[in-house]
Structure formats: structure tokens, C-alpha cells
Amino acid sequence: MVGDEQVTDEQIQQWADEAEAGYDVEELKRRGRGRPGRGAGPMQVIAVRLTAEEIAALDAYAQREHLSRSEAIRRALAGYAA
Numbered sequence: 001m002v003g004d005e006q007v008t009d010e011q012i013q014q015w016a017d018e019a020e021a022g023y024d025v026e027e028l029k030r031r032g033r034g035r036p037g038r039g040a041g042p043m044q045v046i047a048v049r050l051t052a053e054e055i056a057a058l059d060a061y062a063q064r065e066h067l068s069r070s071e072a073i074r075r076a077l078a079g080y081a082a
Contacts, residue, residue, distance in 0.1 A: 048073075 050058065062072040 058069060058072055061067075062069050065072065065075075067075070
């Protein structure tokens with residue numbers, strides 16, 4: 001699985017074909033390492049405990065809006081703080 005989606009045989013074959021063809025090393029170097037930053041300052045990971053119902057509601061919202069769980073939570077916090 002990738003995120004909430006099942007990986008298909010076609011996707012696996014596409015990835016294999018891409019790998020066998022080789023990657024542009026210079027392009028990969030330009031992308032940098034790790035996740036891109038979201039701002040000028042460092043970010044912090046915060047653990048939050050949620051019930052099964054809260055997780056289901058979060059996942060439903062995230063899927064409807066085509067967001068990751070983290071982005072859905074950030075949007076909810078931004079709306080709450082506004």
C-alpha cells in the first residue's frame with residue numbers, strides 16, 4: 001500500500017521499468033534529501049492519542065479533501081486558531 005491506496009501490478013511494473021532505465025542522478029541531487037521544509041524554522045513532531053472514531057473521522061475528512069492526515073490536522077488547527 002502507498003498511503004491508503006493499494007499498489008497495482010501495473011504500478012509495480014512501471015516503477016521497475018523506471019528503475020531499469022536508470023535515474024538522472026543530477027536531477028535527484030537537485031531535489032535534495034528528506035521532506036521539504038514548511039517554513040523558515042524547524043518543525044517538531046507531536047504525538048496525539050485519538051480514539052478509533054476520531055481516526056475514522058480524520059481519515060474520512062482527509063480522503064474527501066485529498067489530504068494527508070497531517071495536512072488535515074494542520075488545517076483543522078489553523079481553522080480553530082483563526
